[in-house]
Amino acid sequence: MTGSQCGRVLHVVSGCSVQFLHRHNGGRCSLVTRKFLTTASHQSERRSPLEGIRILDLTRVLAGPYCTMLFADLGADVIKVERPGAGDDTRSWGPPFKGTESAYFLSVNRNKKSIGVDLKTPKGAEIVKQLAGSCDVLIENYLPGKLGEMGLGYDDMKALVPRLVYCSISGYGQTGPYRSRAGYDVIASGVGGLMNITGPRDGDPCKVGVAMTDLSTGLYAFGATMVALHHRQQTGCGQYIDCNLLSTQVASLVNIASNYLNAGVEGKRHGTAHESIVPYQAFKTKDGEYMLVGAGNDKQFQLLCKRMDLPELLEDERFQQNKVRVANRDVLLPLIANRFETKTSSQWMQVLEGSGIPYGPVNNMQEVFSDPQVVHNGMIQEVQHPTAGTIRFPGPAVRYSLSQTVMPRPPPTLGQHTQEVLQGILGYSDMQLKQLIEAGVVQ
Template sequence: MGPLNSLRIIELGQLIAGPFCGQVLADFGAEVIKVEPPKGGDPMRQWGRSGEDGAPVWWSVIARGKRSLTLDLRTPEGQQVLRDLVATADVLIENFRPGTMERWGLGYDVLSEINPRLVMARVSGFGQDGPYADRAGFASVCEAMGGLRYLSGYPDRPPVRVGLSLGDTMAGMNAAMGVLLALQRRHTTGRGQVVDSSIYESVLGLTEALIAEYDAGGHIRERHGSTLPGIAPSNAYPTGDGREMIIGANQDNVFRRLCEVMGTPEMADDPRYATHRARGEHAEELDARIADWTSQHPADEMISALAAAGVPVGLAYTAREMMADPHFAARESIVRVEDPKSGKTLAMQNVFPRLSESPGAVRALGPELGEATETILRDLLGYTDDRIAMLRDAGII
């Protein structure tokens, strides 16, 4: 039994940011009713790489554990169905452009009159207010304005993007955290509130002391490729068998252990490398010496020796290495979920974080479009079969 199993969530979000918030809450037991347009559903159903059957698999992950209800929110009838749902819910998640819910007569002022205990999580590119609130806010742009893009890549090339939708995911994660904070507050006040989670601020929140460094000393952080300025050795190094190995040995005692494994213990006392600051000043030549050593040995041999010596080390994993790694297997970091359509299983990342007394679980793959519509309307809202048929015939559900 997950810690959120008493909660009912209505998820209106599409694509990544809002649905990731719903995924996190569903993983820990919340009943998540995903509301989708009747024709086509969430565009996320078509995103990402396909499996052997030709169907995209990302949907199976981001919609896992949810129930699908189709509903046309652009119609007065669909809007009324949503109001009826809100009366039964604890949380509503939406990630439309700010103002959309209000145009539909579904703003928080209206919904909180129906259900004063409702927590409404609003995920957007630039937040619910301010001069940029009305702008379309895809993660690529918001990551740039939040400071991530300028720092990503090499100094002699244009900024690069991380190979994940990091801004969207972080905004969804922050929305989930905000929901839990608002629910905790509701325990004492009995009232819900709005959680405003923007993508650009979610990225901005990851930028450490970037703002303070500029304010205090006029410093602008720049791109440094696979290193951080003044931090050495901490880089990717080539191995003798063509792999990429990450070593982080920037602390004095850890660097000494690295030198011993390399067979060059005298390096630890070399004035160029003996202190944290000295290593940072001579990072390029130090990295070259380490790379010369790593390139002469196979990765597994070096990893075993360095790990045994207490030096942080690891390979740059792809999904293939993750699924073969015994540590991932021992901790069940990757879980297989049954697919009732194919009779097979699909591997995906497990629930995180881990709770010792009330852990979460992946209960099911992403649902078929509208598969729970009639059940929810009949059992939860008490709609009659005639009313359900009318809504279906009118294309509302």
């Protein structure tokens, strides 16, 4: 399909196959058949659900690489384009390092291929255009307009590849007064209200321990791209997606935003406590550790009081419904806190076991990755890296009954797959590749 028009796609369903009748420009049609799994005929067949999808990854740092890693885990062929000689910024974000690789880079770049291409050179930009022609999706997180200056913006790509799904991730959006600002997680979390509601009740604003605004944006970008791929399957048309950290953060304020927009209640810092549920927070125990408990309804509060041997709280009118517990939190919480300090965390775990009350410890990293449920869920993956040796990382969070994530492959070294991609996909000769390397266009 050439030009800027999109073809039409008709669906003919037959058993576990769908035939796509694609009408090209000029009226010519071609019939493409894709097979889909059904529980009736493929109970035993398990495959990665995104096999056959190719992603051109022009992202670095966290939000974009996290998004593309989700695609890679599900079987998509992800080609990560990096700067020759430097690569993704996070390659130097350490210590700690594992061998020559930063632990940060290793965390979000598994199952990808790396090619080193200098986009600022005409030939480098041409390579990206050629690769886009063989890809389903392009994901980038440059400053708005920057790729357009190189001839790699959406309008440029749409003219060449109308079926391409093009996803841009930025700090504040492609238009508007902040479009030219650099976007980092901690800044967006401040502008978007998260930091103002995070931290001790009477303390300073705090950042979340991991970059949740970046990660949430990566998740939004992944979901949006999947929607666009579904739309293309129905229509034959690619489209442009605008994801940004600020909009993600504002959308993620959920109940705190609703409290303000609908009731005029300003968000506040509550430490580990909850704006609208009491008790629902961490309490210090006898051994100096912390236990989390939550009473999401009145029945759970009653169970908590019984398990903690606090029957007097059950008769107090100030605590019998959640709305009055919220109003009287300053009276109730010290009573519960004092009781928690009479036993160790392990003792409280035994007391609360099987109660139906949400509870758990505040774990450090060693405790997280030795937790029996974490181990049971298969959340630790181990692979061999060509320079770092044995590396481990948290595995995918989701399981499927008929599909599976790919067997994990190590994050790539810089330019590890340049030859494979340029020769295997674009058909470059040995001489062409040699000339590009010598000119510094690729690594």
